[in-house]
Amino acid sequence: MTKIAIFGVGLIGGSLALCFKGKPGITVVGHSVRESSAAKYLERGVVDHATTSMREAAEGADFIFLCVPVGSLEQYVYDLSQLDLKPGCIITDVGSTKASVAASAKRVQLGEAVFIGGHPMAGSERSGVEAASFYLFENAFYVLTPDESTPKEAIDRLTELLAYTRAHIVHVRPDEHDEIVGAISHLPHIIAVALVNLVRGYNNSNSLYSVLAAGGFRDITRIGSSDPVVWRDILVNNREVLLKLLRKWQGGTNAFIEMLENEDGAGIERAFTQSGQFRSKLPERRKGMIHSVYECYIDVPDHPGVIGHVATELGNSNINLSNIQIIESREDVPGVLRLSFRKQEDLDRAVEKLGQIGYSVHF
Numbered sequence: 225m226t227k228i229a230i231f232g233v234g235l236i237g238g239s240l241a242l243c244f245k246g247k248p249g250i251t252v253v254g255h256s257v258r259e260s261s262a263a264k265y266l267e268r269g270v271v272d273h274a275t276t277s278m279r280e281a282a283e284g285a286d287f288i289f290l291c292v293p294v295g296s297l298e299q300y301v302y303d304l305s306q307l308d309l310k311p312g313c314i315i316t317d318v319g320s321t322k323a324s325v326a327a328s329a330k331r332v333q334l335g336e337a338v339f340i341g342g343h344p345m346a347g348s349e350r351s352g353v354e355a356a357s358f359y360l361f362e363n364a365f366y367v368l369t370p371d372e373s374t375p376k377e378a379i380d381r382l383t384e385l386l387a388y389t390r391a392h393i394v395h396v397r398p399d400e401h402d403e404i405v406g407a408i409s410h411l412p413h414i415i416a417v418a419l420v421n422l423v424r425g426y427n428n429s430n431s432l433y434s435v436l437a438a439g440g441f442r443d444i445t446r447i448g449s450s451d452p453v454v455w456r457d458i459l460v461n462n463r464e465v466l467l468k469l470l471r472k473w474q475g476g477t478n479a480f481i482e483m484l485e486n487e488d489g490a491g492i493e494r495a496f497t498q499s500g501q502f503r504s505k506l507p508e509r510r511k512g513m514i515h516s517v518y519e520c521y522i523d524v525p526d527h528p529g530v531i532g533h534v535a536t537e538l539g540n541s542n543i544n545l546s547n548i549q550i551i552e553s554r555e556d557v558p559g560v561l562r563l564s565f566r567k568q569e570d571l572d573r574a575v576e577k578l579g580q581i582g583y584s585v586h587f
């Protein structure tokens with residue numbers, strides 16, 4: 225039996241557990257510091273066993289996944305180093321920053337266990353085991369941060385196990401990871417939160433702000449609902465990189481101030497064009513970095529029953545819809561529905577079907 229121990233069975237730990245559970249020869253043990261959480265993991269069928277004992281979870285484990293907030297990782301690595309781990313045990317983490325945990329693992333004696341840092345580039349603004357999904361990592365990139373001293377055999381074994389996530393493995397140096405992910409994930413979270421809080425302030429004196437908040441505001445601020453503790457830890461941990469990025473960002477907002485003061489329409493046009501060009505080259509439909517699902521949009525008349533019609537037509541064609549959302553609906557004006565699918569194949573079939581029955585589909 226291959227024993228996999230998961231510490232912190234929340235969004236990410238729970239999604240990993242769902243990928244591994246029930247696979248041939250695998251048993252998944254979930255650990256929580258709280259009895260009630262351990263009981264919940266079992267109730268939801270996410271793990272085979274659950275315990276509040278670190279020793280019980282870790283001993284005999286072939287793989288240990290640390291899926292707790294970044295601020296707790298160092299302590300977990302240290303606590304594990306005090307246990308009698310199975311020779312060859314691979315300890316990995318899923319933290320959104322990589323340099324500090326890699327350094328922590330170097331500071332302790334892990335005996336015959338091996339540490340390999342990891343970070344699946346997929347997630348959600350939701351948290352907890354309730355938000356866990358078997359599909360979360362599908363087609364996403366999954367960063368591993370081995371170094372020259374990491375045995376190749378251990379990297380291969382972890383890579384083989386992670387095939388169950390259906391993610392694409394990439395190797396990145398921890399400090400390079402933190403620089404890049406600071407810009408494409410951490411800074412956007414700060415911007416979303418700052419923007420929501422700016423509008424929240426205005427809304428306190430005029431509630432029309434939230435009433436009128438439509439697609440643009442919702443699209444750019446979805447991640448502003450992310451878990452406060454998880455993100456406190458990420459930002460504090462990556463503060464050096466983020467301070468640098470925020471100073472750069474100030475330069476970006478100052479450039480807009482200048483363009484507006486100078487009524488520099490050409491400059492604004494250029495900024496939007498450059499941004500659109502870069503964005504259009506991003507791997508749009510790949511799950512992870514940009515979209516966490518396969519999505520398309522359809523224009524719909526604003527009348528009751530349209531959602532039912534779309535869902536029924538897709539259901540009748542055996543196309544699995546994972547989510548349907550009205551993103552724009554105004555009286556007498558066509559609305560827009562966002563349809564989400566878990567697989568590229570479902571999206572492709574839906575696009576064909578919706579086209580056949582007269583809907584205008586776009587991405």
Ligand SMILES: NC(=O)c1ccc[n+]([C@@H]2O[C@H](COP(=O)([O-])OP(=O)(O)OC[C@H]3O[C@@H](n4cnc5c(N)ncnc54)[C@H](O)[C@@H]3O)[C@@H](O)[C@H]2O)c1
Pocket residue numbers: 231232233234235236237256257261291292293294296318319320321343344345346347348349350351352353451454458
């Ligand atoms: N949320 C994302 O989109 C995302 C994506 C990739 C990686 N990550 C990383 O994954 C890790 C887990 O994040 P998540 O989104 O699954 O969060 P989560 O809140 O859904 O899950 C965290 C789990 O850790 C437990 N936990 C919380 N504080 C703890 C503490 N102090 N000690 C022990 N256990 C504690 C919680 O009970 C929960 O089971 C973090 O390190 C985060 O940086 C998050």
Ligand SMILES: O=C(O)C(=O)C[C@]1(C(=O)O)C=C[C@@H](O)C=C1
Pocket residue numbers: 319320344345346347348349350408409410447512513516
């Ligand atoms: O899609 C989201 O909601 C996410 O926040 C996912 C996201 C990201 O910023 O892309 C967040 C944190 C991670 O560590 C990796 C992925």
